[in-house]
Amino acid sequence: MQGAIDILPISIAIIPWGLLAGSLAIETGLSPLQAQCLSLLVFAGAAQLAALNLIQLASPVLAILSSTFVISSRHLLYSALYRPVALALPRHRRYLMAFLLTDEMFAVIENYRAKTGRFDYGYAIGAGFAFYLIWNLASLAGILLGLIIGDMTELGFDFAVAALFIAMVIPAINSRATLVAVLVSGLLMILTQLYTVPNGLVLAAIGGMFCAFLTDRYWPVDANKESSP
Amino acid sequence: MMLWLLIAAMALITFYNRYAFFSPRLKFSIRPEIQSILQFTAPAVLTALWVPIVFVREGALNTQWNDPYLLAGLVTVAVSATLKKPLPTVLIGVAVFFLCSMTT
Numbered sequence A: 001m002q003g004a005i006d007i008l009p010i011s012i013a014i015i016p017w018g019l020l021a022g023s024l025a026i027e028t029g030l031s032p033l034q035a036q037c038l039s040l041l042v043f044a045g046a047a048q049l050a051a052l053n054l055i056q057l058a059s060p061v062l063a064i065l066s067s068t069f070v071i072s073s074r075h076l077l078y079s080a081l082y083r084p085v086a087l088a089l090p091r092h093r094r095y096l097m098a099f100l101l102t103d104e105m106f107a108v109i110e111n112y113r114a115k116t117g118r119f120d121y122g123y124a125i126g127a128g129f130a131f132y133l134i135w136n137l138a139s140l141a142g143i144l145l146g147l148i149i150g151d152m153t154e155l156g157f158d159f160a161v162a163a164l165f166i167a168m169v170i171p172a173i174n175s176r177a178t179l180v181a182v183l184v185s186g187l188l189m190i191l192t193q194l195y196t197v198p199n200g201l202v203l204a205a206i207g208g209m210f211c212a213f214l215t216d217r218y219w220p221v222d223a224n225k226e227s228s229p
Numbered sequence B: 001m002m003l004w005l006l007i008a009a010m011a012l013i014t015f016y017n018r019y020a021f022f023s024p025r026l027k028f029s030i031r032p033e034i035q036s037i038l039q040f041t042a043p044a045v046l047t048a049l050w051v052p053i054v055f056v057r058e059g060a061l062n063t064q065w066n067d068p069y070l071l072a073g074l075v076t077v078a079v080s081a082t083l084k085k086p087l088p089t090v091l092i093g094v095a096v097f098f099l100c101s102m103t104t
Helices: A002-006 A008-028 A032-042 A045-056 A061-072 A075-081 A083-087 A091-100 A103-116 A121-148 A157-172 A176-194 A200-218 A223-227 B002-022 B032-038 B041-055 B068-083 B086-103
Strands: none
Touching (some): A032 A121, A075 A200, A075 B041, A083 B002, A091 A121, A157 B041, A176 B041, B068 B086
16 A cells, blocks of 8 residues: 555654653553553554653653643644545544544655645555554564563654654745745744743644745745746 | 553543544534645644754753754755655665764
């Protein structure tokens, strides 16, 4: 399936994170079954790692759950973006697509949409399910490593993910509005990080999207046409 | 038992965030303005995900020019703008990152 093939590079980039999530869960005191269920059911890398850190710090349940909500609230944006296509699907397909909807699946579907101009359910599920499988296998390997070796520390895994998102965003800048989206959301994200604003990611993304919308509406020059008169 | 409840609650929260707007019971249709704002979701969210990894270090602006994240991040942006092909860009970026990590 094309979707599964297209998501492979990103899936490989997140394997170290899966290993980390699995071994950290064991280190935190979850049973191997609980650790695997975390990846099987929650299926959200950043939220899982944050929750495990909070459990290690003996944080209250409410703090853990609100961190889960805040970290995964960016998915609300994807959910809104795909509302029109999701409403055309039968209920069980809507559930399946929502369950599999991750940053990585979203990035791959949008890439496909940019190329072909259409949304394809089979393609989306193929990509989403391949990613689910690899994330869970990586978590399982991490659980086993955690049981055998113990502590596994971070080794700059996050850079592979950053490089991947850079490689997807930069070539997609094809208009002044998209450039504004990238610059504004990047700048806002840095500011929210420096001043530890809660839910900075969603604020930065919405700020960037809104400025891009204004640019598109009031100053809509195609960047390609401008550079080659 | 506590941990099982926690896992279940987390699973419900992440599913809710992904499903929220898919529900037909949510009575609203997305206005054209909102639709055209949403078309910028990909560049905005993906940028907000990678920018802090490259430019922020422990709550402060990353100004160490020999920092592998900053250096390799800027190289990756430049390579990406030149090649416009994701896979070679990632490979070059990660190679530069590991080279920088080894030398600093």
